[in-house]
Amino acid sequence: xxxxxxxxxxxxxxxxxxxxxxxxxxxxxxxxxxxxxxxxxxxxxxxxxxxxxxxxxxxxxxxxxxxxxxxxxxxxxxxxxxxxxxxxxxxxxxxxxxxxxxxxxxxxxxxxxxxxxxxxxxxxxxxxxxxxxxxxxxxxxxxxxxxxxxxxxxxxxxxxxxxxxxxxxxxxxxxxxxxxxxxxxxxxxxxxxxxxxxxxxxxxxxxxxxxxxxxxxxxxxxxxxxxxxxxxxxxxxxxxxxxxxxxxxxxxxxxxxxxxxxxxxxxxxxxxxxxxxxxxxxxxxxxxxxxxxxxxxxxxxxxxxxxxxxxxxxxxxxxxxxxxxxxxxxxxxxxxxxxxxxxxxxxxxxxxxxxxxxxxxxxxxxxxxxxxxxxxxxxxxxxxxxxxxxxxxxxxxxxx
Amino acid sequence: xxxxxxxxxxxxxxxxxxxxxxxxxxxxxxxxxxxxxxxxxxxxxxxxxxxxxxxxxxxxxxxxxxxxxxxxxxxxxxxxxxxxxxxxxxxxxxxxxxxxxxxxxxxxxxxxxxxxxxxxxxxxxxxxxxxxxxxxxxxxxxxxxxxxxxxxxxxxxxxxxxxxxxxxxxxxxxxxxxxxxxxxxxxxxxxxxxxxxxxxxxxxxxxxxxxxxxxxxxxxxxxxxxxxxxxxxxxxxxxxxxxxxxxxxxxxxxxxxxxxxxxxxxxxxxxxxxxxxxxxxxxxxxxxxxxxxxxxxxxxxxxxxxxxxxxxxxxxxxxxxxxxxxxxxxxxxxxxxxxxxxxxxxxxxxxxxxxxxxxxxxxxxxxxxxxxxxxxxxxxxxxxxxxxxxxxxxxxxxxxxxxxxxxxxxxxxxxxxxxxxxxxxxxxxxxxxxxxxxx
Numbered sequence: 001x002x003x004x005x006x007x008x009x010x011x012x013x014x015x016x017x018x019x020x021x022x023x024x025x026x027x028x029x030x031x032x033x034x035x036x037x038x039x040x041x042x043x044x045x046x047x048x049x050x051x052x053x054x055x056x057x058x059x060x061x062x063x064x065x066x067x068x069x070x071x072x073x074x075x076x077x078x079x080x081x082x083x084x085x086x087x088x089x090x091x092x093x094x095x096x097x098x099x100x101x102x103x104x105x106x107x108x109x110x111x112x113x114x115x116x117x118x119x120x121x122x123x124x125x126x127x128x129x130x131x132x133x134x135x136x137x138x139x140x141x142x143x144x145x146x147x148x149x150x151x152x153x154x155x156x157x158x159x160x161x162x163x164x165x166x167x168x169x170x171x172x173x174x175x176x177x178x179x180x181x182x183x184x185x186x187x188x189x190x191x192x193x194x195x196x197x198x199x200x201x202x203x204x205x206x207x208x209x210x211x212x213x214x215x216x217x218x219x220x221x222x223x224x225x226x227x228x229x230x231x232x233x234x235x236x237x238x239x240x241x242x243x244x245x246x247x248x249x250x251x252x253x254x255x256x257x258x259x260x261x262x263x264x265x266x267x268x269x270x271x272x273x274x275x276x277x278x279x280x281x282x283x284x285x286x287x288x289x290x291x292x293x294x295x296x297x298x299x300x301x302x303x304x305x306x307x308x309x310x311x312x313x314x315x316x317x318x319x320x321x322x323x324x325x326x327x328x329x330x331x332x333x334x335x336x337x338x339x340x341x342x343x344x345x346x347x348x349x350x351x352x353x354x355x356x357x358x359x360x361x362x363x364x365x366x367x368x369x370x371x372x373x374x375x376x377x378x379x380x381x382x383x384x385x386x387x388x389x390x391x392x393x394x395x396x397x398x399x400x
Numbered sequence: 401x402x403x404x405x406x407x408x409x410x411x412x413x414x415x416x417x418x419x420x421x422x423x424x425x426x427x428x429x430x431x432x433x434x435x436x437x438x439x440x441x442x443x444x445x446x447x448x449x450x451x452x453x454x455x456x457x458x459x460x461x462x463x464x465x466x467x468x469x470x471x472x473x474x475x476x477x478x479x480x481x482x483x484x485x486x487x488x489x490x491x492x493x494x495x496x497x498x499x500x501x502x503x504x505x506x507x508x509x510x511x512x513x514x515x516x517x518x519x520x521x522x523x524x525x526x527x528x529x530x531x532x533x534x535x536x537x538x539x540x541x542x543x544x545x546x547x548x549x550x551x552x553x554x555x556x557x558x559x560x561x562x563x564x565x566x567x568x569x570x571x572x573x574x575x576x577x578x579x580x581x582x583x584x585x586x587x588x589x590x591x592x593x594x595x596x597x598x599x600x601x602x603x604x605x606x607x608x609x610x611x612x613x614x615x616x617x618x619x620x621x622x623x624x625x626x627x628x629x630x631x632x633x634x635x636x637x638x639x640x641x642x643x644x645x646x647x648x649x650x651x652x653x654x655x656x657x658x659x660x661x662x663x664x665x666x667x668x669x670x671x672x673x674x675x676x677x678x679x680x681x682x683x684x685x686x687x688x689x690x691x692x693x694x695x696x697x698x699x700x701x702x703x704x705x706x707x708x709x710x711x712x713x714x715x716x717x718x719x720x721x722x723x724x725x726x727x728x729x730x731x732x733x734x735x736x737x738x739x740x741x742x743x744x745x746x747x748x749x750x751x752x753x754x755x756x757x758x759x760x761x762x763x764x765x766x767x768x769x770x771x772x773x774x775x776x777x778x779x780x781x782x783x784x785x786x787x788x789x790x791x792x793x794x795x796x797x798x799x800x801x802x803x804x805x806x807x808x809x810x811x812x813x814x815x816x817x818x819x820x821x822x823x824x825x826x827x828x829x830x831x832x833x834x835x836x837x838x839x
Contacts, residue, residue: 068679108728115642118634122656122702125695129666132673188429195426208430215437217825219756221792222444222814228799229807230443261436268433292415294422315661322663324759329799349665349759356672356763374669378662385661389654 007060007082015052018090022048025097039103044093047103050110051093056086133378136362136371144365149372155335155346157355157366165369167376169335173252173345177331178320180256180341181263186313188260189267196268197275198297216265220325227258227330235342245342248332253341255330259323263316270315274308274395275301307395314388318381324349348373444814451812454591454606455551456543457517457580459494463529465537474533487522487529488514491544499576502583508572516573518545520600520607546586548606548805550577554588557804594812598771599794605805608798610813612770616686616788617755619776623690623784624697624754629747631694632701633736639702640709641731660699667696668760676764684765686774687784692764693754700753704746708739713839741835748828752821758792766793791817 026041027034034041063078097103141149144165152166192212196205232249239253240246278301286296302309332344333354355370362368408416465472467486469479492514499506499513506513521544528542529535545551549569552558560571580586597609643649671692675681681688712735720730761767766789774786789797791813798810 104726104729108726111728112638112642115634115638118631119638119643119652121631121635122652122659122698125659125670125698126655128674129662129670132670132678133666136673188432191426191429192433195423195430199423199426200430204430208434211437212430212433215433215440217752217821218440219758219792219817219821221756221758221795222440222818224758225795225799225810225814226440226443229447229811230439261433261440264433264436292419294419295415297422318661318663322665324663324665325796328759329796349663352665352669353759353762356669357765357767362677371669371673374666378666381661381663382658385658389657 007079010083011056011086014086015049018048018052019045036099038100044097044103047107048093051089052086054110055089056082059085133371133375137375140368140372169337170348174347176252177256181259181320184260185263185267189264193268193271212265223258223262224325224329227254240342248344250332250344251342252345255327259326266316270312274305278304307391311388311392314384318384322381348377444811448811448815450555451808453588455546455554455588457546457586461494461542462539463536468536484522487526491517504579516550518547518606520604521545545606551606605803608809613789613791613794617791619686619784620690624693627694628697632698636702636705640706656699665759667692668763671764682785684768684787685785686788688764692760697750697754700750705743708742712738745828745832748824752824761793
């Protein structure tokens, strides 16, 4: 990091210098009459500044990457290259200043390049996500048989070695919790959306809609704490313990219900949009035939909106599967294959957190398994998202 | 069979009943959602409001020279050799004196009475003495922290029954505390230190504060703002105004909508693998946290910026192009300023999301126990490179402690976090209302 200070100061200095030099040189070639110039002096100046900064900073980024990849150290040679690039850019842009130079076009090319670079960061992020997990996952499967990972029903990591790292109990917990969450959120969210878009008056809408949207703005750690200190003990004392289902405050039910609350606004706002997109003519036709409002909704509006609603549910499912803090605080840490919803179970995300926090050794399969879990999670949620977006997009085109 | 249009027949009644039922389901769903919100907020507020108040004992502490500075020359290097263990008996004696002055008699051992004072208090007094060595030899009034159990008693968390089963306190101690409170020596007052002090160890929940967490969150928000806003706006401008319709831009678009739905923990893995293991930035530093949150926030900012750019009518662009502006000038001089309120609103909402995000920060090591306030820049650690923690992570940290007093702290931290979010969202709504233009 130290070696970057000097080049940055040099580049900044050269840029400031370039700004004034280019301006005065443009005035000089115009012989005091700027109407002779094709581009304004300030555009020449902008071009000089960009020509000084952009290649040099790009070089710094590339060189840093190269140094990291080769495990070398930054040397004076790299600093020389960077500062040399800045000086060259400055000199070339200054030499290029003539009355007929189209400095605006040149400056804008630099800017367009920057814009394109910014828009590729989204792609780079995805590549980064995939590669960061793929690489370590390969390492993991080099040490641990992939068949055991995908098909073993036992999860018991042991930091002295010989661990059982089967994903099935984790997937089971994840799916069970997501199922309960969706079983709660989908009816509530859907009915709330139907009521708000079809029945509620403007006053009701103006109160209920923001209130439901507040639920969406609450951070998941708040839901997690809610599960831990309120919902968990409540379910244990009033349901699980009297009915003989167990004594655990953290359970599938706790995490599922709280996650369901979190998903309500998600389902309801997406379904609301979709229901509103159903053309009014379809409702009018049904009402005109003598159907009641609820019959219209059940037999005309909802079937017409169904693909979109399915898309919304899939998106909610992908949210539920990837949710972390609620399950970390509400579901427990024991990997278990059980049907009892009042028992503590664990999920893929909980295990990613527990394997990657604290003392980690990036050579042992117990740590590396987190990357395999992450990749599995990423693939599942990506699949759900792509499917959902495809359905929603397809459906939208239908009525446009 | 007589039928009348005025009397509903059985089938109509059934259909009407179904209608009423259906409507009731919808209404019930709304009620359930609102009720959930209400219970959530009351639970957090009910548990956390008490963390904003703290119990203090007002003591006149005699600071004897023979204990604190034997040499008598007030040399700081010598005086700092007296550790907090040396200060604890001084505070205990002060409390015993206060008991005697109030005429309170007890069978409790001196040690148990000393335990009524927080272990943090000795460190506070020591710091004050070291900052001002002239205090030695005088009797100075201090408001010292009461221990967590005494504090809990005045907040209703600790009762006589629970104290009887507790190894750290006893009903007698609570009775003394009550007597001292009646005499005005013990007082529960607003706890400003909660927002200033750093985290404290497991044994002293009464001294735990949010100082480091708030600072860390602030640093991360600065990083996110400085990186995500320009990158997000630049990439939206390219995609919305310049990009040709082809496979590559399609790919970027699909990519962005997918990135918005990637689970946040996956970004944590990315941060761990790329920023910490590969680029070797410092673990648990706000820089790494900020970078991870930047990548997470980018899709949100891009999506809202594109919506804002799209809402600027094409006539604005055409007018600019018509008087000789280049495409780039029309965008930067005309479209962008008009879209600015929408962009700003989207950015604030994105920042609010980032502020509440926890899971990825756990993976990059921000769960560490940090008591030192992180500096924004140090020559060793670089910009935002010192270990730190963050508000939501601090909440998680406190939920993992065994002392129930930390639950109160965690809820108090949540309230603080929610207040910050409320302010940010209110600003966003205000900006939208104030500057939104409809064409």
